[in-house]
Every structure is written in C-alpha cells, then in structure tokens.
Amino acid sequence: xxxxxxxxxxxxxxxGDSAVIKCTxxxxxxxxxxxxxxxxxxxxQLIIDIRSNVGEKKxxxxxxxxxxxxxxxxxxxxETQPEDSAVYFCAASTGYSTLTFGKGTMLLVSP
Amino acid sequence: ExxxxxxxxxxxxxxxxxxxxxxxxxxxHNAMYWYKQSAKKPLELMFVYNFxxxxxxxxxxxxxxxxxPNSSHLFxxxxTLQPEDSALYLCASxxxxxxxxxLFFGEGSRLTVL
Numbered sequence: 020x021x022x023x024x025x026x027x028x029x030x031x032x033x034x035g036d037s038a039v040i041k042c043t044x045x046x047x048x049x050x051x052x053x054x055x056x057x058x059x060x061x062x063x064q065l066i067i068d069i070r071s072n073v074g075e076k077k078x079x080x081x082x083x084x085x086x087x088x089x090x091x092x093x094x095x096x097x098e099t100q101p102e103d104s105a106v107y108f109c110a111a112s113t114g115y116s117t118l119t120f121g122k123g124t125m126l127l128v129s130p
Numbered sequence: 131e132x133x134x135x136x137x138x139x140x141x142x143x144x145x146x147x148x149x150x151x152x153x154x155x156x157x158x159h160n161a162m163y164w165y166k167q168s169a170k171k172p173l174e175l176m177f178v179y180n181f182x183x184x185x186x187x188x189x190x191x192x193x194x195x196x197x198x199p200n201s202s203h204l205f206x207x208x209x210t211l212q213p214e215d216s217a218l219y220l221c222a223s224x225x226x227x228x229x230x231x232x233l234f235f236g237e238g239s240r241l242t243v244l
Contacts, residue, residue: 023172025172028170029227031176041165053232055233060239062134062220062236062237062238063173063220063233064235064237065232065233068232102205108172108173117163117178117186118175118233119175120172120173122170122171122175123172123173
C-alpha cells in the first residue's frame with residue numbers, strides 16, 4: 020500500500036517568514052495530493068490540493084509543488100502569520116483508494 | 131459548520147463499559163469514514179462505508195464495531211476497550227469514496243479509557 024512520509028514534525032518560524040513542509044510517497048500510481056490544516060482543538064480542513072497533471076498550484080499565500088519523478092510534494096506558506104499556526108497533514112491517493120496521510124507537521128508562527 | 135456532526139464530543143469510559151459514538155452528515159455525501167487520531171501518529175483510517183456498505187476495515191480490533199444504517203449516519207460501537215484506545219476519533223464524509231474526494235471532518239469525539 021501507499022506510504023507517506025512527512026518532514027519536519029515541528030517547524031518554528033517568525034511571523035513574516037516562509038515555511039516549507041515536505042512529503043514523499045511510495046506508490047507511483049498516486050495522482051491526488053491534498054493538504055489539510057488542523058488548528059488546535061478543531062477539525063482538519065482541506066486548504067489546497069494538487070493533481071498529478073500539474074506541477075504547481077497557488078492560492079494566495081500558500082502553494083503546493085509536485086515532483087512526480089522524485090515522488091515528493093511540498094507545501095509552501097509565504098508571509099506567515101500567527102493564525103497559520105496549526106498541524107498540517109499531507110496525503111496521497113490513487114483516486115480510487117482512500118487517502119493515506121502523513122504524520123503531520125506542527126507549525127508554530129511567533130509574532 | 132461543515133455539516134458533519136459528532137456526539138459526544140468527550141467520553142470517559144471504563145474498560146468494561148459499552149458506549150457508542152455517533153456521526154451525522156447533511157452534505158448529501160455517499161461515503162463515510164472513521165479515523166483514529168493519537169498523539170504523534172498519522173490519521174489512522176479505521177473503516178470506510180460507501181453507500182452504506184463497508185468497503186474497508188483497516189485491521190481494526192473487534193472491540194470496535196461500526197454501523198452505518200444509512201448514508202447520513204455512522205456509529206462506532208465500543209466495548210471492552212483498552213487504555214491505549216484513548217484517542218480522538220474523527221468521522222469524515224466525502225461525496226464518493228476515493229475519486230479525489232475532499233474529506234469533510236467532524237469535530238471529533240475525545241475518548242478516554244480508564
């Protein structure tokens with residue numbers, strides 16, 4: 020089955036800095052890669068996703084890049100703000116399988 | 131409000147108790163899921179239901195028993211649990227199983243087993 024590795028497990032940045040979270044996957048058939056954000060005590064929510072026919076996708080301050088050859092994808096957050104503090108989960112699926120999640124990255128943005 | 135509601139939000143039970151977690155969605159979705167979230171672990175998929183039929187059981191111990199009477203409701207029946215079963219149990223739904231469907235999560239039920 021699919022295996023998703025996520026790094027780092029914790030990331031601390033100063034407000035205004037950029038943050039990058041990286042994930043690798045094992046199943047070359049995977050073609051859908053969403054990112055979920057879970058604020059403390061709240062439910063995970065989808066923030067951005069990318070499909071294998073696209074190399075990069077942006078939505079305001081967040082972007083996701085995908086390297087199919089290397090089987091890794093990354094979440095980029097620019098101009099971080101304290102409200103970006105949360106746990107971020109990457110995931111992968113083949114489109115016909117249930118999502119496999121990474122272990123999560125706790126992002127702490129200090130004012 | 132994402133439309134996925136879980137009750138109870140918190141539950142404390144002894145190892146010999148029997149309790150149930152409830153999940154309800156009003157999004158018109160056909161697939162529902164139970165996930166277990168423990169500290170420092172990924173979201174662990176437990177069960178998947180698609181059109182009321184169980185399609186995945188991720189090697190979950192029999193002390194966890196799911197029930198899906200219709201596409202809008204999902205239960206997780208708990209009996210003779212162990213302390214290591216203490217975790218946040220998240221219900222989710224999606225329009226269809228797989229097929230790149232966004233998961234909509236509930237707030238979760240925080241379970242403590244004494």
